């Protein structure tokens with residue numbers, strides 16, 4: 737299955753389990769991989785048939801800014817569900833990194849995959 741991706745999307749969020757983390761915004765960095773059959777968009781050259789990565793990016797920014805969770809697990813699970821509901825991609829992989837919060841690491845975070853990677857129909 738074809739994929740549309742967004743890498744290194746930075747959004748400042750209120751996220752964390754400690755009291756000080758509820759008072760500040762911290763940067764999160766998202767990578768998204770989204771299954772999408774691109775052939776109709778390619779044949780028609782029409783954005784209407786594409787998975788619009790700009791629209792997805794704006795959705796992620798708005799969603800993350802408006803949510804206040806303690807755990808990255810809560811945020812990433814709900815974000816993946818909201819994206820699938822909004823855009824209808826059959827499968828999504830989402831990585832979220834919290835940079836510089838564990839001093840001895842470059843970043844910590846999570847990666848999840850949700851949905852089914854369906855085989856493409858038609859001629860290839």
Ligand SMILES: Nc1nc2c(c(=O)[nH]1)N=C([C@H](O)[C@@H](O)CO)CN2
Pocket residue numbers: 751752753754757806807808809834837838
């Ligand atoms: N698996 C997780 N571990 C931790 C999380 C988390 O969201 N998921 N969060 C924290 C703290 O908020 C941390 O980021 C602040 O130092 C610790 N572990």
